[in-house]
Amino acid sequence: MNKEKNKLPNATIKRLPLYLSYLKSVKKSGQKAISSVELGKALNFKSDLVRRDFSRIKAPGRKGSGYEVKKLINHLHHIVNEKAETEAVLIGAGRLGTALLHYNHLRKASPKIKMVFDNNPNVVGKTIAGVPVYHIDEIPERITPGITVAILAIPAASAQLISETLTESGITGIMNFSSAYLKLPSNIHLQQIDLAKELDTLAFLINFL
Numbered sequence: 001m002n003k004e005k006n007k008l009p010n011a012t013i014k015r016l017p018l019y020l021s022y023l024k025s026v027k028k029s030g031q032k033a034i035s036s037v038e039l040g041k042a043l044n045f046k047s048d049l050v051r052r053d054f055s056r057i058k059a060p061g062r063k064g065s066g067y068e069v070k071k072l073i074n075h076l077h078h079i080v081n082e083k084a085e086t087e088a089v090l091i092g093a094g095r096l097g098t099a100l101l102h103y104n105h106l107r108k109a110s111p112k113i114k115m116v117f118d119n120n121p122n123v124v125g126k127t128i129a130g131v132p133v134y135h136i137d138e139i140p141e142r143i144t145p146g147i148t149v150a151i152l153a154i155p156a157a158s159a160q161l162i163s164e165t166l167t168e169s170g171i172t173g174i175m176n177f178s179s180a181y182l183k184l185p186s187n188i189h190l191q192q193i194d195l196a197k198e199l200d201t202l203a204f205l206i207n208f209l
């Protein structure tokens with residue numbers, strides 16, 4: 001399965017957790033089977049797209065009779081968890097970092113935030129939402145092989161240097177909330193998150209389409 005998963009398009013990979021999360025709520029409601037049309041409607045995707053994604057991941061189900069919710073959840077769990085079998089660190093325990101730590105999903109789901117790094121003596125040594133905060137200089141000694149993801153919630157000016165320390169310490173995926181344009185080795189996966197740009201896109205869609 002690993003080889004096949006590596007061939008999945010990024011867009012499909014991004015949709016898998018959405019399917020999984022919605023299917024869990026369907027299961028809770030007691031519904032046993034679901035069609036691609038129903039799933040597509042709930043998540044705002046075309047049913048063709050759902051079918052294509054499910055065929056790519058070889059989801060269990062027969063044409064016409066829909067997908068058995070429980071089996072589909074197990075199948076997705078297997079793929080999503082294998083993809084994300086890792087732990088994360090958070091850099092920056094300021095306003096955004098603290099908000100992320102209080103977001104339950106990031107503390108409990110996989111990859112979950114294992115520790116935080118900051119350079120502010122007022123927060124180093126404390127725990128926030130049960131997660132310990134260490135000094136930024138401790139990155140190389142604290143990052144163990146199971147930790148491969150880092151979330152950057154620090155000012156843009158420090159982001160490049162800290163990213164380099166992170167990648168030298170074994171981090172292979174960075175979610176960057178700062179506005180810095182990071183230059184990283186080509187084997188590092190980078191996700192740039194900008195809520196303001198998302199809002200701009202939404203405003204554009206509302207006004208021009």
Ligand SMILES: NC(=O)c1ccc[n+]([C@@H]2O[C@H](COP(=O)([O-])OP(=O)(O)OC[C@H]3O[C@@H](n4cnc5c(N)ncnc54)[C@H](O)[C@@H]3O)[C@@H](O)[C@H]2O)c1
Pocket residue numbers: 091092093094095096097117118119120136152153154155156158176177178179193194195196
């Ligand atoms: N992309 C988005 O949608 C979005 C939304 C909010 C904030 N942000 C960005 O996230 C970052 C954090 O924002 P915030 O409001 O939490 O800021 P903040 O000032 O509240 O927190 C920043 C934290 O980083 C720590 N820090 C600063 N320099 C450091 C260094 N060299 N090493 C270690 N820790 C260091 C500070 O001590 C502080 O705890 C900023 O870059 C901001 O622009 C992005």
